[in-house]
Amino acid sequence: xxxxxxxxxxxxxxxxxxxxxxxxxxxxxxxxxxxxxxxxxxxxxxxxxxxxxxxxxxxxxxxxxxxxxxxxxxxxxxxxxxxxxxxxxxxxxxxxxxxxxxxxxxxxxxxxxxxxxxxxxxxxxxxxxxxxxxxxxxxxxxxxxxxxxxxxxxxxxxxxxxxxxxxxxxxxxxxxxxxxxxxxxxxxxxxxxxxxxxxxxxxxxxxxxxxxxxxxxxxxxxxxxxxxxxxxxxxxxxxxxxxxxxxx
Numbered sequence: 001x002x003x004x005x006x007x008x009x010x011x012x013x014x015x016x017x018x019x020x021x022x023x024x025x026x027x028x029x030x031x032x033x034x035x036x037x038x039x040x041x042x043x044x045x046x047x048x049x050x051x052x053x054x055x056x057x058x059x060x061x062x063x064x065x066x067x068x069x070x071x072x073x074x075x076x077x078x079x080x081x082x083x084x085x086x087x088x089x090x091x092x093x094x095x096x097x098x099x100x101x102x103x104x105x106x107x108x109x110x111x112x113x114x115x116x117x118x119x120x121x122x123x124x125x126x127x128x129x130x131x132x133x134x135x136x137x138x139x140x141x142x143x144x145x146x147x148x149x150x151x152x153x154x155x156x157x158x159x160x161x162x163x164x165x166x167x168x169x170x171x172x173x174x175x176x177x178x179x180x181x182x183x184x185x186x187x188x189x190x191x192x193x194x195x196x197x198x199x200x201x202x203x204x205x206x207x208x209x210x211x212x213x214x215x216x217x218x219x220x221x222x223x224x225x226x227x228x229x230x231x232x233x234x235x236x237x238x239x240x241x242x243x244x245x246x247x248x
Contacts, residue, residue, distance in 0.1 A: 003089060004096035008219075012097050016164035016224035019210060020093055023217035024145060028083050032109075033147040033214070035080045036238045040068055040111050046077055048183060055180045056189055059115060066189075069122065069181045071109040075242075081107070085242045090143060090217065094244040097141050097219060105133070105140065105243040109147075112155050112231035112238070120178040121153075121230025125196035126160060126207075128169055129243065130222040132195065137167035140222035140245045144212075147238040151211040154233035157218055158209040160202075160225035167223055173198050197225060 008018040042063030043051060052070030059067040075085035084090075085107045094102045112122035129135075129142055150156040172195035180191035202225075209229070210218055220226055222243075231237045 004093045008093075009096065012219065012221070015161040017159045017161070017218065017220035017226075018097075019212065020217045020219065021213070022215055023089055023093070023143075024084055024087055024215045026215055028087070029145070029147055029215045031080050032084050032240060033238060035078065036071070036109055036111060036147060037236070039071060040113070040236070043068065044077075048185065050074070050077065051183070052181050052192075053184055053189075054113075054116075055182075055191065056184065058179050059113070066184050067113065069111055069113070069177075071111070073107055074109055075104070075107050081109070081240075084145070084240060090242065091244070093217065093219060094141055094143070098139065098244065098246040101247040102244045103247045105135070105245045107240065107242045110228075110239050110241065111236060114231065114234055114236045116179065116231070118178045121232055122155070123230035124194070124228045125175070125199070126202050126225045126227045127172060127194075127196050128223050128225060131169055131172050133222060133243070135222050135245055137223060138221070140243060141219055142222065142241055142243045144218045144220070145240045145242065146212050146214050146216065147240060148235075149213055150229070150237060150239070152209065153229055153231070155231045155237040155239065156209055156211050156229045158207045158227050158229065159220055160207050163225040164221045164223040169223065170197050170201065170225075172196055
């Protein structure tokens with residue numbers, strides 16, 4: 001069975017994204033979800049660089065540790081995540097979209113906690129991944145895989161169709177999340193800035209909001225504008241974002 005059909009390839013070339021449904025088997029997704037929620041409740045003994053945590057003065061995990069909003073490179077730490085990040089079906093689609101042999105570039109899990117009360121609600125704003133990663137045009141692709149069912153105001157991803165055309169990076173502006181997210185070190189909590197396409201350049205009437213089910217794979221280029229919805233579902237939501245690049 002061909003996972004990346006001609007329609008997928010055409011949409012990816014022309015619009016900068018495509019959706020492959022039922023990409024990862026349910027049992028692997030559920031195992032990754034359960035482990036993610038365990039980690040969110042009590043951080044494991046990994047290096048602190050793996051965790052982007054919410055401001056501890058506002059939120060803490062059930063076990064008293066900082067509450068993670070992002071888990072960086074979990075596949076390097078536990079097999080339950082590597083089974084998803086290195087799944088042959090994912091690699092097959094990446095190779096088809098990028099036109100050659102591929103390798104995993106990075107991976108991260110995002111958790112949007114039901115407990116967050118701030119208006120931002122854990123949403124992210126339109127941005128391009130290569131503004132962070134500096135991967136050359138046409139050589140990188142991200143796959144966004146929900147670990148829970150998502151939709152409007154429930155963490156769904158939105159893309160701006162054809163925003164990759166011309167392969168131009170937009171100059172981004174910096175901002176702090178609300179609640180702030182960062183790292184806890186010897187000097188306490190240090191929030192970090194994220195980056196977004198300037199809001200006055202965004203025409204939200206042109207965006208495409210994509211509702212997905214656990215295990216679906218939403219693929220988009222590193223130059224495609226994308227953002228995520230806030231989580232106002234009343235339950236914590238999680239997703240796995242896995243980036244590949246074409247091997248040199």
